[in-house]
Amino acid sequence: MQYKSGFVTIIGRPNVGKSTLLNAIIGEKIAIMSSKPQTTRHKITGVYNDDDSQIIFVDTPGIHRPKSKLGDYMVNSAKSAINDVDVVILMVDHSLKIGPGDEYLLEFIEASKVDVILAINKVDLITPDAFKVIYDTYSKFTFIKSVIGLSAVNNKGIQELLTLIKSDLPEGPAFYPTDHMTDQTERTIVAEIIREKVLMYIDDEIPHGVAVEIQTMKHRPNKPIIDIEADIICEKQTHKGIIIGKEGRKLKGIGKSARQDIEALMQMQVNLQIWVKVREGWRDNSNFLKGLGYKE
Numbered sequence: 454m455q456y457k458s459g460f461v462t463i464i465g466r467p468n469v470g471k472s473t474l475l476n477a478i479i480g481e482k483i484a485i486m487s488s489k490p491q492t493t494r495h496k497i498t499g500v501y502n503d504d505d506s507q508i509i510f511v512d513t514p515g516i517h518r519p520k521s522k523l524g525d526y527m528v529n530s531a532k533s534a535i536n537d538v539d540v541v542i543l544m545v546d547h548s549l550k551i552g553p554g555d556e557y558l559l560e561f562i563e564a565s566k567v568d569v570i571l572a573i574n575k576v577d578l579i580t581p582d583a584f585k586v587i588y589d590t591y592s593k594f595t596f597i598k599s600v601i602g603l604s605a606v607n608n609k610g611i612q613e614l615l616t617l618i619k620s621d622l623p624e625g626p627a628f629y630p631t632d633h634m635t636d637q638t639e640r641t642i643v644a645e646i647i648r649e650k651v652l653m654y655i656d657d658e659i660p661h662g663v664a665v666e667i668q669t670m671k672h673r674p675n676k677p678i679i680d681i682e683a684d685i686i687c688e689k690q691t692h693k694g695i696i697i698g699k700e701g702r703k704l705k706g707i708g709k710s711a712r713q714d715i716e717a718l719m720q721m722q723v724n725l726q727i728w729v730k731v732r733e734g735w736r737d738n739s740n741f742l743k744g745l746g747y748k749e
Contacts, residue, residue, distance in 0.1 A: 458507040459622035462535055464562070465544035466555060470574040474544065474605040475499050475510055478615070481634055481718075500633045506619050507627040511538065535565045540621045542614075543597070544572045547579045551590065563596045568621045572614060576602040639719075640667045646714045647683055647727065650707040655696060662688040663696070664735060677721040685729045688736070693729045704729065 463471045479499040501508040535541060541562055551559075562569060571591050576584060588600055599617055603610025635642075644665040651663050664686040671680050685707075687693055697704045704727060712725045732738075 455624050456505055456626065457619055457622040458509075458625045458627055459539035460509045460511065460537070461540045461542060461618055462511045462538045463542045463544060464535065464558070466548075466558070469544045469546045469548075470605045471544055474542075474572070474574065474603075474611075477605050477608050477611055478508075478510060479634055498637070499635050500629050501615070502627070502631045502633075506622065507629065507631065508615070508618060508622070509628060535562065535567065538567060539623065540618055541565065541567045541569045542572050542618075543569050544574055545587065545591070546573070546575045547583065547587070559594060563594070566596075569597045570614070570617055570621075571597045571600045572610075573600065573602045574605055577604040577607060577609070640670055642718065643667060643670065643681060643715055644683065646718070647685070647707070647711045650711045650714075651685060651696065653710070654698075654703050654707050662692060662736065678724060679719060679721055680724045680726075681715070682726045683728075685727060686732050686735055687729060688731070688733055690731050693731050696729050 463474060465471055476499075478501050499510040501510065543558075543562060545555075573584060573587050579587075584602055591597060591600065598621070601610055601614055601617060603614060605611070637645075644667050647665045648663065651665070655663070666684045666686055668682040668684060669680065670682075672678075673680065685696060685704075687696060695703070696707075698706075708725055708727050711727075712723050715725065716723045
């Protein structure tokens with residue numbers, strides 16, 4: 454049996470389901486999910502292993518018009534993820550219109566000269582006729598090697614996608630140990646889980662001005678308990694009040710929901726303490742962004 458291994462980038466506009474697909478393939482929650490666009494801020498490596506292959510997936514921030522240094526980082530991160538990979542998965546959904554952002558993304562992918570699989574996500578939300586419209590719209594791009602429909606949230610089409618990917622991978626050994634799932638540290642994943650809950654509980658534009666900074670993360674000696682202290686960083690005092698909520702209800706909800714996910718991830722009891730702090734203009738503060746791990 455020929456063993457194959459290689460690198461795959463998942464790329465697309467914001468909110469098409471890239472993180473949902475990555476989590477479905479890996480079988481663990483390593484990328485946060487939200488209905489709000491621009492949820493993913495880091496490139497996240499997920500490693501898929503089976504008997505005859507190892508596929509290293511790179512999830513990316515969605516391509517969008519940046520409005521801050523954080524936005525610049527996210528777009529540059531997504532674009533750089535196309536370099537030096539074997540396959541690009543271009544993910545689209547039931548949004549049929551190709552706008553300027555899509556055209557820019559397609560031009561960039563074409564210039565990369567990498568095998569491209571078009572993954573039409575959320576097929577459970579569209580009719581066969583609507584699917585055909587999307588198919589016909591994108592089939593004119595000659596660099597797209599194959600097209601597949603899937604529903605990442607329902608695990609539909611995942612195995613078929615993996616088969617397509619394997620057909621484009623070179624023969625070679627595993628790059629990581631076969632029990633390896635991600636290159637993200639526990640601290641990064643925990644911070645992202647907390648940020649996901651903020652996205653769930655808070656409306657409007659506030660989430661885009663929110664970051665999470667893990668202050669301490671310590672395992673108790675000889676006990677299956679981990680103590681975590683985290684700061685939710687926001688840009689305005691009014692935002693702080695909204696995140697905390699009346700009588701602290703929203704912050705309690707964020708904390709409870711995050712703790713449950715972290716306990717499921719860590720397989721141990723979690724003592725989570727969260728504070729909300731204001732740091733005006735943090736999205737344009739290079740040093741602060743570097744401290745959060747946003748580095749070129």
